[in-house]
Each structure stands twice: as structure tokens, then as C-alpha cells.
Amino acid sequence: MVKDKKSTDFEKPELYMNRELSWLQFNERVRFEAEDESNPLFERLKFLSISASNLDEFFMVRVASLKDMINADYKKPDIAGMTPIEQLDAVLTEVHKFVDKQYQIYNKQLIPALLENGLKITDGSDLSATDLEYVDRYFDEYVYPVLTPMAVDSSRPFPLIRNKSLNIGALLKKKEGKDDVDFATVQVPDVLPRVLEIPCEDNGICPRKIMLLEQIIKRNMQKLFLNYDIITSASYRVGRNADLSIDEDEAEDLLKEIEKQIKRRQWGQAIRLEVPKGIDKKLLKFIAKELSVEDNEIYMIDGPLDLTFLFKMYKLEGFEHLKEHSYAEPQPVPEFEGGENIFDVIQRGDILMHHPYQTFENVVKFVETAAVDPNVLAIKQTLYRVSGNSPIIAALAKAADNGKQVTVLVELKARFDEENNIVWAKMLEKAGCHVIYGLVGLKTHCKITLVVRRQEDGIMRYVHLGTGNYNDSTAKQYTDVGLFTCAPAIGEDATAVFNMLSGYSEPLGWNKLSLAPLWLKDRIIDLIRREAEHARAGESARIVAKMNAICHKDVIAELYKASSAGVKIDLIVRGICCLRTGIPGVSENITVRSIVGNYLEHSRIFYFENGGSPEFYASSADWMPRNLERRVEILFPVEDKRLKEKMWNILDTELKDTEKAHVMNSKGIYVKKTASDGEKVNSQKIFGQEAVSAAKKFDAGSSRVFIPEMNPDAKT
Structure with a gap:
């Protein structure tokens, strides 16, 4: 044992790991699950998809932040002693290795395993005439009407390529006329399914075949440029800086300012360009120049761009035997199974729930019951991320309609949920709820609900506290705990929390909460x-x-x-x-x-x-x-x-x-x-x-x- 070490001895940079490199290690652990053959095949597809989705967000936020610091000439080292430039160099080096490993798993492990189990991903080169006729007819009837090919010349500048969108770029030459080479691009529409299953000719005997939307478009590109010869074409995908920059002190209306910034997110600085291996050098040079990306920001991909499509494949019917079924469905919370009023149950003693092993429905029921209970006077809740069709939002609106005092703090700055939260905030306001749009300079990330109820012996405060969001959808996938209590000390603290959030009341002390x-x-x-x-x-x-x-x-x-x-x-x-x-x-x-x-x-x-x-x-x-x-x-x-x-x-x-x-x-x-x-x-x-x-x-x-x-x- 070492005693009386100086504090500075515990602050040396060599004692710490860099945050960004540590996150990449985490994503490697996710990717490992895709590599692990003890997992069912379709679960491995899902994990590889998650690792790709994680990497997208990492670039949009963390890599973008490093780029911003470098552009601002910020040189202060992190806790591991690395400057922003050193961090970015190390991160990009590791990401290139990471992506290469992703596609090794995809090409050498998952594709052969899928084929063994009767599913083939095709680029069209090995399809029969009947299959190709089906693919081309699908393009003509469903895809062609949606596409917007965009040429680039002196009168038509390079278009704004949306963040994370999949596109196909092409070099063209007029069939008749000058030998000038032109560039054109078309976005792969995200309003259409990226995965198309091709019907089997042999009464179900042949392997099931799927073809990706970009391959269908590439096969039919000539139909988009009738007067041109297509010299070469290739898919490409751009990742942009999507971290919102909001000066809350200067914003007159935070909601409107965030709405404006969300629109700008699609056009932030390009920080990653993904292209297929073997792309024509002239085509790559043109795209890279127009997007202003450097060589170490270009990723040569040995396979289809954007592996998040694997999650769409996960949902294909007929492969249930290749998925994980040994996890139990969310179970009832025993304390609430007696059919009693939820407030009477909580009064008997604190209740701890473990999600998703135990159902989240009781949290929803807590708010829904409070909304219609004639003895409930007020409901107060913080919302950070909620589901697309949230029953909690509906219950809060109903409570306001029933004359309850309803106060809701909707955190508009919850990253990538801003747009969704703006919609709910406006709806709750229209329903008569008092809506708070977060606090200046802070994100409100706590999860707390307070129900104030009139009872025979006086006012009783019921509180729910949780580690996860009030989101009935993610509650089925995220592990969290939640506590129901009507302990007076916590009830008093809960009131103080909401008074602090809605006004300027800062308590002198706390009973139980920190x-x-x-x-x-x-x-x-x-x-x-x-x-x-x-x-x-x-x-x-x-x-x-x-x-x-x-x-x-x-x-x-x-x-x-x-x-x-x-x-x-x-x-x-x-x-x-x-x-x-x-x-x-x-x-x-x-x-x-x-x-x-x-x-x-x-x-x-x-x-x-x-x-x-x-x-x-x-x-x-x-x-x-x-x-x-x-x-x-x-x-x-x-x-x-x-x-x-x-x-x-x-x-x-x-x-x-x-x-x-x-x-x-x-x-x-x-x-x-x-x-x-x-x-x-x-x-x-x-x-x-x-x-x-x-x-x-x-x-x-x-x-x-x-x-x-x-x-x-x-x-x-």
C-alpha cells in the first residue's frame, strides 16, 4: 500500500486513457459480438450494423469536435496529454483499421454464413434473365420516378450532399459532340427500401436473393442519362459535422433557434467520405475536391457502403431460427399484479424495477392513472428522449385536459432528438401543459416524475426516479432501474427539484437527493x-x-x-x-x-x-x-x-x-x-x-x- 502520495502524482497524463480512443475500444467490443460465432447469425448482423451506426455518430459529434478545436487553433491537451491534432491523427488511424476489420467480418464470415443458410446478397452479376427482368421492372415502376439526377457544369454547381445520404456519382461523355467529361450525381432515395428481395424462380428451392437499392440504380443508370455514355460510376457517402452550436444567451427564442440549427446539421463540414475500393481515380478526385476532404478522411470500402442496412436484413421473415430467443420477454412487476390502485401499492413500500427484464408499463400506468385520478392535483415530469408515439405524452395531455396542473420540462437540446422533442413540446403546450424548454447553458438529463395527490390525511407526494429515459420503446432494449416511492423526504426534494427547474429557487440543502x-x-x-x-x-x-x-x-x-x-x-x-x-x-x-x-x-x-x-x-x-x-x-x-x-x-x-x-x-x-x-x-x-x-x-x-x-x- 502506498500512503501520503501527493495529489499531483495521481494527475499525471500517463495514468489516463484518451476518451476518443477508449470509445473506439468500446465499439470494437460491439464489433466483436458480430465476429463471435457463439452468437446466432442474425444477431451478428445486428451487432455489425450497430457498430456502423455508432461510428456514424462518433464522426458527427466527436471527430467533428476535434476538427472544430483544430480549426480554432485550440492546443490544450486532454487528460491523457494529447492535443486535438494528436487525438485526431490517432483516431483516424484506428478508425481505418476498424473499418477494414468490419468488412473482413462482413465478407469472410457473414456473407458465406448467410449463403449456407439460404440467403444471398447479389450485385446482379449472377442473376438469371428472369431475375434481372424483375429488378429492371422494379426500377422502372418504383425507383425511376423518385430519382433526381443532377449534372454539374458551369451553370449547375456541385449540389449540397446531405449528411449520411448514399449517392452515386458518375463521369459522363456525350454520345455525339466534344470529348469533354462531365460529372453527375444521384441520391439513393431513403424513402424506398434499401433491400429488395427477388422472388425465387424454383418454387422456393433456390437461395433467397436480395439486392441493394444502389446496385439496382447503378444497373439502370443509363436510363437517367440517355444522351450520354457512362464512363464510370460509383457509390459515395458523406459524413458531416452534426454537432449543434447554439448561443443560448443570444437566442431570443430557444425553440426557434434549435429548429434553425437542425436544418443546418445536414450541411455541416464534410469530415468523412466513404467510397468503394476500385473507384475510378478521376471520379474520386473530383468528389473529394468538391467536398474538401483530405486523404486520411477518405475510406476505401470493400463492400456495400453503410452497413446499417444489415438491421433491415435482420427483420427479414423466415430466419427466426437464426435469431436469439433465449432472452425472456419483459415480465410483470409482482407488486403491481394484485389489481390495486397504483398509489395504494406504492404507499405500502418502495418498489424497484429492473428494465427491460421487468416491464416499463407500470411507469406509463403511473402517469395514466394520475391523469384521471380525481384526487391528483399536479403532475411534474422531465422528458429527455421519448418514443415516436409516446403514451406518456398522451397521458400528460389528458391530465391537463382534466384540469390537473401539469408541468413538463422537455429538453430540446437532447442530441439527435431535438426535432422529435420540439413536436412534443408544442403539442403539450397546446394541450394546456406548462412546458419548460430546458435551462440556459445546461441539459436537463435527470429522470424524475412527481405526482401530488390529495388524500384523507393530507397531501401525499409520489415520485418515480430512474436511470433511463421515459421512452417505452427503448425501455425494451436498455437496461435501467427505476424507483417508486412516497417517502416524505424524497417527495420534498422532488418538489425542490421542479421549483429549481421552473424558477430561481435554489434549496439550501437536500434531504436525500444530490x-x-x-x-x-x-x-x-x-x-x-x-x-x-x-x-x-x-x-x-x-x-x-x-x-x-x-x-x-x-x-x-x-x-x-x-x-x-x-x-x-x-x-x-x-x-x-x-x-x-x-x-x-x-x-x-x-x-x-x-x-x-x-x-x-x-x-x-x-x-x-x-x-x-x-x-x-x-x-x-x-x-x-x-x-x-x-x-x-x-x-x-x-x-x-x-x-x-x-x-x-x-x-x-x-x-x-x-x-x-x-x-x-x-x-x-x-x-x-x-x-x-x-x-x-x-x-x-x-x-x-x-x-x-x-x-x-x-x-x-x-x-x-x-x-x-x-x-x-x-x-x-
């Missing part, structure tokens, strides 16, 4: 320091923290100090982790693992052993600067003994995962964990089985609930 950006970081650091003190005093000290990302230097430095004091620290971090493990005298007592499975790990759960009196917390916040310093976030305690057991079970099971866990080694590299004794543990499947078991064991005539026993080795 909020960012003013209090939460200090609370986390205090809890870590308390464990270090317990360790120095020879008392039991341990931290288990599960989150999406950790890159806050102050928090990591405190973890290093706690580790050096003897605190055992186990981190379960899905994505970015700038902390390094196994550094002598610094992080020898720290482990880091990442779980990438069928569901997106999204919950934030924290355990502090506290000298034998353990405390559990859940939060909307990761340990990142943006969460702790630039967002409104909430950390809330889970204090009921039964619920603490449930929280421990989540953490303990994930620490034992041997199928979906990747563990960081001392070199900062993640290695897939394997069962040393042959026992396989898939935490996500176990949670599903436990939810099924709990639902079956519940006696609808009582309030008894089956809770998995806490690990007997745990000090709780």
Missing part, C-alpha cells in the same frame, strides 16, 4: 473519500460502480487515491473509461469490465461498503464532466433492505459474467472473460430468468415478493 451541476460531483467524491478513510482505519472498504462512462479526472484521481489506500474497487463501465488498471501503487486494487450483450447496458448503480453499513445509489449521471458539471442530474439512494438486496444482486451477477464481459488488463486492452471452471454466466439471461421466477412466485393475494438472495460473501 443534484448536478452544483452538488453531485462533491457527493461522489465524498463517498469515495469516506471509503478510503475506512480502509486506512482497517475497516471493510469497497466500491462497486456501474455506469456507461467514466472520464472525469477529479473522480478518477479520487479512485486512484482510494485504491492506493486499500479500497477494493470494481467498475462495470459499458463504454468510455479513461482510468487505467494495474498501475503499481495507483490502481492495483481496481478492476474494470464492460458488458456488451443483447441489451444496451444503461443503468448507473453505485455501492459503497461504508465500513460494514453499505449504501446503494442509482443515478441518471455517468462520471463524466458533461454529466457532473454541465447537466442537471440526480443521484438517489435506495434504502429499503429488500431493494438493496436486489441492487446487490445486479452488481454481483454482472461481476461474475463470463459470456458477455470484457475485462481491462494492465495495458488498457479489453480481453473477453471466460469461465475458468467451465461454468458459463450470462448476466442478462440470468436477470430475465429471475424476473420470470419472481412473477411466478408472487402470490396475488399478498404483498410477498420473491427477491433473489444476496451473495452470502458480500458484506451488506
Whole structure:
């Protein structure tokens, strides 16, 4: 154990990993699932599609941010000591390797496996005359009327190519006349399916065949340019800077300003150009020059551009046997299965839900019941991302129509959901709700609902707190926890939260909740320091923290100090982790693992052993600067003994995962964990089985609930 190390010793750049490179490691773990032959084939398609979608957003936001810093001559190094130029060079080098590996998996593993299972992706070169007739007829009837070929010459400048759109560029020469070469481009329309299945000629005996829309267009390009010969043509795809830049202090109307910025997102600076390998050099040179992209921003693709089409293939019927079916459907929450009024159930005791293993429907029902309950006086809720046809939005509008006081904070700055949130905000306003458009300079990322109800013994406040969004769609794919409570102390804090959001009321203190950006970081650091003190005093000290990302230097430095004091620290971090493990005298007592499975790990759960009196917390916040310093976030305690057991079970099971866990080694590299004794543990499947078991064991005539026993080795 190292004692009394100077604080500066824990802040050296070599103790930290670069955020962007760490994120790329996460996406490699996603890509690994596409490579892993133990996964069903169509699940592997899905994971490769997700890795491509992730990379798109990474470029639009993170790479774009590095480009902006370089353009602004910003040279301050990050926590790992890398300047923006160094980061960008390292990132682009790694991305080129990453993309090459994606297409190796696609070409050498997935395509042959699909063919073995009766599905062929064709470019048309091996189709029969009958098949080609079908393809050409489809083009003539459905595709041709939608296309808009655009020529480029002295009177028609190079068109604005939309972000992430798939296009086909061509070099043309007039059939008669000068030998001048012209350029033309046509966008592959996203209003049509990208995947076309070609009917089988042999009564179902032949392999099923699909052809991509861009290949259909390329085959029929001559029909678009009747007076020209097509010298060469190729697909291309552009990625642009899509990070909104909003001066909230200067914006007179935040909603209108965001609407204006959303439109500009499609035309941001080009930061990536994808083209097929073998593209004509003259054609590539022309496109690259017009888009002002540099050589290291050009990606030569050995296969179809934009692998997100694989998710469309995932939905093809007839291949259910190639998909994962061993995960349980969302199960009923036992406490709510007795048919009682939801408020009476919550009054009996706090309820913790684990999604998606347990259904999200009770959260929806909570708001829907409040909307029609004559004793409910007010509903207050924060909304960050909601689904396209949200039942919660409908319930809030109904509540306002029923005369309830409804206050909703709709975060307009939720990245890539701005447009959707603007629509809901306007609808709620028309319904009579009081809508708050977030706070100047901050994103409101916390997930909280407050229902104020009149009862015989006075006013009662019912609260829901969660780690995930109020989105009934993503709640089926993201792992999160949510707490229902009517504890007076939390109810008072919830009221203070909404008073702070809607006005200028800043409470002098909090009963149970801790909020960012003013209090939460200090609370986390205090809890870590308390464990270090317990360790120095020879008392039991341990931290288990599960989150999406950790890159806050102050928090990591405190973890290093706690580790050096003897605190055992186990981190379960899905994505970015700038902390390094196994550094002598610094992080020898720290482990880091990442779980990438069928569901997106999204919950934030924290355990502090506290000298034998353990405390559990859940939060909307990761340990990142943006969460702790630039967002409104909430950390809330889970204090009921039964619920603490449930929280421990989540953490303990994930620490034992041997199928979906990747563990960081001392070199900062993640290695897939394997069962040393042959026992396989898939935490996500176990949670599903436990939810099924709990639902079956519940006696609808009582309030008894089956809770998995806490690990007997745990000090709780």
C-alpha cells in the first residue's frame, strides 16, 4: 500500500486513457459480438450494423469536435496529454483499421454464413434473365420516378450532399459532340427500401436473393442519362459535422433557434467520405475536391457502403431460427399484479424495477392513472428522449385536459432528438401543459416524475426516479432501474427539484437527493473519500460502480487515491473509461469490465461498503464532466433492505459474467472473460430468468415478493 502520495502524482497524463480512443475500444467490443460465432447469425448482423451506426455518430459529434478545436487553433491537451491534432491523427488511424476489420467480418464470415443458410446478397452479376427482368421492372415502376439526377457544369454547381445520404456519382461523355467529361450525381432515395428481395424462380428451392437499392440504380443508370455514355460510376457517402452550436444567451427564442440549427446539421463540414475500393481515380478526385476532404478522411470500402442496412436484413421473415430467443420477454412487476390502485401499492413500500427484464408499463400506468385520478392535483415530469408515439405524452395531455396542473420540462437540446422533442413540446403546450424548454447553458438529463395527490390525511407526494429515459420503446432494449416511492423526504426534494427547474429557487440543502451541476460531483467524491478513510482505519472498504462512462479526472484521481489506500474497487463501465488498471501503487486494487450483450447496458448503480453499513445509489449521471458539471442530474439512494438486496444482486451477477464481459488488463486492452471452471454466466439471461421466477412466485393475494438472495460473501 502506498500512503501520503501527493495529489499531483495521481494527475499525471500517463495514468489516463484518451476518451476518443477508449470509445473506439468500446465499439470494437460491439464489433466483436458480430465476429463471435457463439452468437446466432442474425444477431451478428445486428451487432455489425450497430457498430456502423455508432461510428456514424462518433464522426458527427466527436471527430467533428476535434476538427472544430483544430480549426480554432485550440492546443490544450486532454487528460491523457494529447492535443486535438494528436487525438485526431490517432483516431483516424484506428478508425481505418476498424473499418477494414468490419468488412473482413462482413465478407469472410457473414456473407458465406448467410449463403449456407439460404440467403444471398447479389450485385446482379449472377442473376438469371428472369431475375434481372424483375429488378429492371422494379426500377422502372418504383425507383425511376423518385430519382433526381443532377449534372454539374458551369451553370449547375456541385449540389449540397446531405449528411449520411448514399449517392452515386458518375463521369459522363456525350454520345455525339466534344470529348469533354462531365460529372453527375444521384441520391439513393431513403424513402424506398434499401433491400429488395427477388422472388425465387424454383418454387422456393433456390437461395433467397436480395439486392441493394444502389446496385439496382447503378444497373439502370443509363436510363437517367440517355444522351450520354457512362464512363464510370460509383457509390459515395458523406459524413458531416452534426454537432449543434447554439448561443443560448443570444437566442431570443430557444425553440426557434434549435429548429434553425437542425436544418443546418445536414450541411455541416464534410469530415468523412466513404467510397468503394476500385473507384475510378478521376471520379474520386473530383468528389473529394468538391467536398474538401483530405486523404486520411477518405475510406476505401470493400463492400456495400453503410452497413446499417444489415438491421433491415435482420427483420427479414423466415430466419427466426437464426435469431436469439433465449432472452425472456419483459415480465410483470409482482407488486403491481394484485389489481390495486397504483398509489395504494406504492404507499405500502418502495418498489424497484429492473428494465427491460421487468416491464416499463407500470411507469406509463403511473402517469395514466394520475391523469384521471380525481384526487391528483399536479403532475411534474422531465422528458429527455421519448418514443415516436409516446403514451406518456398522451397521458400528460389528458391530465391537463382534466384540469390537473401539469408541468413538463422537455429538453430540446437532447442530441439527435431535438426535432422529435420540439413536436412534443408544442403539442403539450397546446394541450394546456406548462412546458419548460430546458435551462440556459445546461441539459436537463435527470429522470424524475412527481405526482401530488390529495388524500384523507393530507397531501401525499409520489415520485418515480430512474436511470433511463421515459421512452417505452427503448425501455425494451436498455437496461435501467427505476424507483417508486412516497417517502416524505424524497417527495420534498422532488418538489425542490421542479421549483429549481421552473424558477430561481435554489434549496439550501437536500434531504436525500444530490443534484448536478452544483452538488453531485462533491457527493461522489465524498463517498469515495469516506471509503478510503475506512480502509486506512482497517475497516471493510469497497466500491462497486456501474455506469456507461467514466472520464472525469477529479473522480478518477479520487479512485486512484482510494485504491492506493486499500479500497477494493470494481467498475462495470459499458463504454468510455479513461482510468487505467494495474498501475503499481495507483490502481492495483481496481478492476474494470464492460458488458456488451443483447441489451444496451444503461443503468448507473453505485455501492459503497461504508465500513460494514453499505449504501446503494442509482443515478441518471455517468462520471463524466458533461454529466457532473454541465447537466442537471440526480443521484438517489435506495434504502429499503429488500431493494438493496436486489441492487446487490445486479452488481454481483454482472461481476461474475463470463459470456458477455470484457475485462481491462494492465495495458488498457479489453480481453473477453471466460469461465475458468467451465461454468458459463450470462448476466442478462440470468436477470430475465429471475424476473420470470419472481412473477411466478408472487402470490396475488399478498404483498410477498420473491427477491433473489444476496451473495452470502458480500458484506451488506
